[in-house]
Amino acid sequence: MDSSSHLPLFSILFVMLGLTVSQSTNITGAHSSTFTIVNNCNYTVWPAVVSGPESTQISPSGFILQPGESTSISVPPSWSGRISGRTHRGNDSSGNFSCLTGDCGTSILECSGRDATPPVTLAEFTLGPVGTLVYYDVSLVDGYNLPLMISPHNETGGNCNSTGCAADLNGDCPSELKVVNGSETVACKSACTAFGAPQYCCETTDTCKPTSYSRFFKSRGPTAYSYTQDDANSTFSCFAADYDITFCPSPSTRTNGSAAKRVENKKGCHKCNASGGTCGSDSNNQTICHCPSGFYSLPELEQCLGLAPLPGPVSAPTYSRRPGM
Structure with a gap:
């Protein structure tokens, strides 16, 4: 390839x-x-x-x-x-x-x-x-x-x-x-x-x-x-x-190593906890869900069960990509 x-x-x-x-x-x-x-x-x-x-x-x-x-x-x-x-x-x-x-x-x-x-x-x-x-x-x-x-x-x-x-x-x-x-x-x-x-x-x-x-x-x-x-x-x-x-x-620190300020998202945290995850925040100070599988969902997902819909497509230039999976 x-x-x-x-x-x-x-x-x-x-x-x-x-x-x-x-x-x-x-x-x-x-x-x-x-x-x-x-x-x-x-x-x-x-x-x-x-x-x-x-x-x-x-x-x-x-x-x-x-x-x-x-x-x-x-x-x-x-x-x-x-x-x-x-x-x-x-x-x-x-x-x-x-x-x-x-x-x-x-x-x-x-x-x-x-x-x-x-x-x-x-x-x-x-x-x-x-x-x-x-x-x-x-x-x-x-x-x-x-x-x-x-x-x-x-x-x-x-x-x-x-x-x-x-x-x-x-x-x-x-x-x-x-x-x-x-x-x-x-x-x-x-x-x-x-x-x-x-x-x-x-x-x-x-x-x-x-x-x-x-x-x-x-x-x-x-x-x-x-x-x-x-x-x-x-x-x-x-x-x-x-x-x-x-x-x-690291989901708990900024990329420069300083502590991240937690953004409270009660609805999202409740959804996360109900799916078996632990509520946290990412390096951009947005609420995320730490999942038992070892990965975490991004703010749009808020849970560990399945994949919720993500933001729709944007008008981006066309990529010429090498064949993948």
């Missing part, structure tokens, strides 16, 4: 974005959005930033975040691309840099325009010109390697919800989809990657339907893309927002 085909295809301005990475780094300049990439995991993550095919690639395109570290990127208007996290660093047979999950195959820290190798969790963005909507989503179409959430703030309008998959899917991953390292499951493949069958790979719109495997991913990340045509519940948009992209998000 050609990893490059999963990038959104848009007509975008050529921009050059300088990026210097260090703990709590902030790069300033003329921009429409600030992306703060946060490692809330208890292990090291090597983020990768890959621009769309018509965009100038960001440099550096790969860097390291130790647990608790973050970096902020000033992202210009009319930029599209995605962010992912590489895990379990090792060395290849020649002693070069490589990671067990999300590796981009360059044998160095930089990805230099190369896509992450599935399975990998993706945060995808499309920015329009100044004053227009930013479209964003978290995709499990290429499988999953670590929890990831996008949380907008400083927004001025739009469908500005947090989205992603905060659950650790590796433990619950169906055995036929597991990627293992010794006795540890380190990633969860898409069914397309695992089997290559037409009913899983969305080769045509007629065959692109949800499957038992895509439903597994959807149940753990209700607002993330679970298969290629999962647009209605999985694309979000904001005006003039900044974004936190958090690996291993």
Whole structure:
């Protein structure tokens, strides 16, 4: 499967974005959005930033975040691309840099325009010109390697919800989809990657339907893309927002580590508790429901039983997605 085909295809301005990475780094300049990439995991993550095919690639395109570290990127208007996290660093047979999950195959820290190798969790963005909507989503179409959430703030309008998959899917991953390292499951493949069958790979719109495997991913990340045509519940948009992209998000803390102020939602909490969950709040200070299965529902769901209807589709640009589940 050609990893490059999963990038959104848009007509975008050529921009050059300088990026210097260090703990709590902030790069300033003329921009429409600030992306703060946060490692809330208890292990090291090597983020990768890959621009769309018509965009100038960001440099550096790969860097390291130790647990608790973050970096902020000033992202210009009319930029599209995605962010992912590489895990379990090792060395290849020649002693070069490589990671067990999300590796981009360059044998160095930089990805230099190369896509992450599935399975990998993706945060995808499309920015329009100044004053227009930013479209964003978290995709499990290429499988999953670590929890990831996008949380907008400083927004001025739009469908500005947090989205992603905060659950650790590796433990619950169906055995036929597991990627293992010794006795540890380190990633969860898409069914397309695992089997290559037409009913899983969305080769045509007629065959692109949800499957038992895509439903597994959807149940753990209700607002993330679970298969290629999962647009209605999985694309979000904001005006003039900044974004936190958090690996291993904690529902009880902000992405900067400070305590989150609880938003009381008595009706939602009652609904959550009645379904067997525990009421809480996410990193965007919205009421969520922690569920016994180890994942939590987003504010629109408020319960652990089934999947309630999510916000309807927005008028987003058309993504050209790699076949998924």
